[in-house]
Amino acid sequence: MAKIRLENVTKVYKGGVRAVSDASLEIHDKEFIVFVGPSGCGKSTTLRMIAGLEEITSGNIFIGDTYVNDLEPKDRNIAMVFQNYALYPHMSVYENLAYSLRCQKAKKEVIEEKVHKAATILGIENLLKRTPRELSGGQRQRVALGRAIVREPAAFLFDEPLSNLDAKLRVAMRAEISKLHQDIQTTFVYVTHDQTEAMTMGDRIVVMKDGLIQQVDTPMNLYDHPGNIFVATFLGSPQMNIFEGTIVKKGEEKHFISLDESIDILIPDVELCQIDERLYPLEAYLGIRPNDIKIETAGFPVEIELVERLGEQTLVYFHLGGRKEFTILSLVEPNSLAKGDKIKVRFDVGKLHLFDKKSEKNLSNAVPIIEMEIEKANLTANEKAQLDKRLINQSRPKSIAFLASNVKTEAEENAHRFTVKVEGEKDYGDRKTYYGRDESLTIIPFLTDKPFRKGQKVDLYVQLDHLNYTDEEGERISDDEPVNDHVYPATLTFRPRGCFLSEAELHNDEKCYKTIRSVRLGKKTLLHLEGAETKQKLLYLVDSSDLIYSSLPIYMRKKRKNGK
Numbered sequence: 001m002a003k004i005r006l007e008n009v010t011k012v013y014k015g016g017v018r019a020v021s022d023a024s025l026e027i028h029d030k031e032f033i034v035f036v037g038p039s040g041c042g043k044s045t046t047l048r049m050i051a052g053l054e055e056i057t058s059g060n061i062f063i064g065d066t067y068v069n070d071l072e073p074k075d076r077n078i079a080m081v082f083q084n085y086a087l088y089p090h091m092s093v094y095e096n097l098a099y100s101l102r103c104q105k106a107k108k109e110v111i112e113e114k115v116h117k118a119a120t121i122l123g124i125e126n127l128l129k130r131t132p133r134e135l136s137g138g139q140r141q142r143v144a145l146g147r148a149i150v151r152e153p154a155a156f157l158f159d160e161p162l163s164n165l166d167a168k169l170r171v172a173m174r175a176e177i178s179k180l181h182q183d184i185q186t187t188f189v190y191v192t193h194d195q196t197e198a199m200t201m202g203d204r205i206v207v208m209k210d211g212l213i214q215q216v217d218t219p220m221n222l223y224d225h226p227g228n229i230f231v232a233t234f235l236g237s238p239q240m241n242i243f244e245g246t247i248v249k250k251g252e253e254k255h256f257i258s259l260d261e262s263i264d265i266l267i268p269d270v271e272l273c274q275i276d277e278r279l280y281p282l283e284a285y286l287g288i289r290p291n292d293i294k295i296e297t298a299g300f301p302v303e304i305e306l307v308e309r310l311g312e313q314t315l316v317y318f319h320l321g322g323r324k325e326f327t328i329l330s331l332v333e334p335n336s337l338a339k340g341d342k343i344k345v346r347f348d349v350g351k352l353h354l355f356d357k358k359s360e361k362n363l364s365n366a367v368p369i370i371e372m373e374i375e376k377a378n379l380t381a382n383e384k385a386q387l388d389k390r391l392i393n394q395s396r397p398k399s400i401a402f403l404a405s406n407v408k409t410e411a412e413e414n415a416h417r418f419t420v421k422v423e424g425e426k427d428y429g430d431r432k433t434y435y436g437r438d439e440s441l442t443i444i445p446f447l448t449d450k451p452f453r454k455g456q457k458v459d460l461y462v463q464l465d466h467l468n469y470t471d472e473e474g475e476r477i478s479d480d481e482p483v484n485d486h487v488y489p490a491t492l493t494f495r496p497r498g499c500f501l502s503e504a505e506l507h508n509d510e511k512c513y514k515t516i517r518s519v520r521l522g523k524k525t526l527l528h529l530e531g532a533e534t535k536q537k538l539l540y541l542v543d544s545s546d547l548i549y550s551s552l553p554i555y556m557r558k559k560r561k562n563g564k
Helices: 043-051 093-103 108-122 137-149 167-184 195-201 219-224 229-234 381-388
Strands: 004-013 017-027 032-036 058-063 078-081 155-159 187-192 204-209 212-217 241-250 253-258 264-267 282-288 293-310 313-318 327-331 342-347 353-356 369-373 399-403 415-427 432-437 443-447 457-463 468-470 487-489 491-495 498-502 512-521 524-531 537-543 553-556
Touching (some): 017 043, 032 043, 043 078, 043 155, 043 187, 043 204, 108 137, 108 167, 204 219, 204 229, 212 219, 212 229, 229 241, 229 282, 253 282, 293 327, 415 443, 432 457, 512 537
Parallel strands (some): 078 155, 487 537, 498 553
Antiparallel strands (some): 004 058, 204 212, 241 253, 282 353, 293 313, 293 342, 369 399, 399 468, 415 432, 491 498, 512 524, 512 553, 524 537
C-alpha cells in the first residue's frame, strides 16, 4: 500500500503537443481515485506516467516515499490492468496468473498459494486450466485482475478496463472491482470516460480537460459544487441547464437577470458572499440541474416543445431565458404532460450555481489562492524580515499569496494572524467552508469543525512558511524555504549534447551539476544544483521551461564577451 504524489507533472510530445500540463495531486494510501474526462484530455497519459510507460517532460512523481522519475516500470511496485486484457493466448489461466511470479523466481509453493488466493477472491478457481480463448470477456477481465493481484503491488492502475464489455457485464464488473478494493485495501487509480463509473466507484474523482486538472473532490461534491462550467456540464445526465445573464444589485439584494429578462431570480446572500461589492453588475452564467426545476403555479411561463418518457423518469423540453438550446426539466412522478402544454416552472434557489462569465469559475466556491496587498496584510517587522529571507530576486514585492487550505482557526507559533468577520458558510457534506472578510475587505475562506455565526469575529492563522511574495504581475517571487546563499541569474539552454547553464561569471568548482530541486516561480524557475563530485550547492534563477525536472544533469558554460 502506498500514497502517490504528482508534483507539477507535464508531458509534451514531439511537435509541441501538450498532453498534460502542470498536474499536481496527492492520492492517499488505500484510496480509490478515478480520472475522468473526454477523449484526449490526458487521463490515460497521466496514468502511464505514474506507471513509467511514458517518460515525463517535467515534474516529479513519488510512490510512497520513493522518487520514481528514473525508475523502470518493473521497479515501481505497481500493477496495471489494461483495456485489452493483454493475456498470453497460449498459456492457461493458471500460467497467466503465475507468469510474473515465475519471472521473479518465486518458490513453487509461494506461486501456488498466491495464484489460488487470487483465483478464490475473483471466483475463477474452476477456470485455471482453460486458455483465454475459452473464456468470456468478463472472465478474461477477472484473469487480468488476478494477474495484478498475485504481485501484491503498492498500487493498482486501471486503464479503462471495462470499455470492451457489454452494458450488463460492465455493471457487474464495476461492483466486483469496488468489492475487490474493499477486500484487499490497496491504492486504486482508475481511468474512465464513463461518468457513471466515476461517480459510483471513486472515493474521489479527478476531472480533466485539455491536459489540465479541472477539479478533484468526492463524487457528490463534484455534482453539488462544481468548480467551473465544464465540470458542471460534464457530470450529470441530462446535463445542467446554463443561462447567460447579469447579476445586479437591487438595494441590498442581488438578482440574476437573463439576457432576454425572462428570468429574474433573487440570489441568496451565501452564494455571493465572497464577491467584491464593487464588481456589480457582474456578467455571469446561472446553472440549474433538470431535477432542480419544479412545475408550480407561480413561476416562469413556458410552452412544452418535447416530452421524453424513460420509464421512471420523464424529460420535458422547453425554451426559456433566451437560450437557443432547450431547457430540460426532469420528473420522476407520474404525469400526462404533452407537447404544446403551457406550464409554469420555478428554480430551486437552494440549488443554483453561479459562474463568472470570463473565467467560467463557480462564484460560490472558495477560491484556492488568496492574494492580498502587503500594506493591507499588516505584517509585523519580524514577519516581514522572515519573508525577506526567502525573496529570490530584487523585484519589489507587491502582494502576499497563500492557499486557502493553509488557513487555520487555532493559534500557532510563527504564524500571521488575520481577524475577519464571518459573512457566510457553505456545507460540502464532508466539510464546511466559512467566508470571512478582514479589515482590507479581502474575503478569506476557511475550513473548520467549529460552528460560527454570521457577523462573528474570528482570528485566522497562516504559517509564515505558507506565505509567499508576488510581484506586480502576480508572479510568485519567493521560495518556500529561506534562501541564505546568493541566487545567480543565468540562462539555461537545451541541446542534443545536454543542458547547459551559462552566465557572465560562473560560481562553480566543477563542470557537471545535478538538479536536486526546482521551484517554479511564475515565469522563472529556481534551480538548486549540487556538484556531481564535490557536492557543492548553488542556486540559479532561469527562465521556466517544461524540460526542467529533478535529477536533470546540467553542464556549466561561461558566456563569451559578445554574449554568446
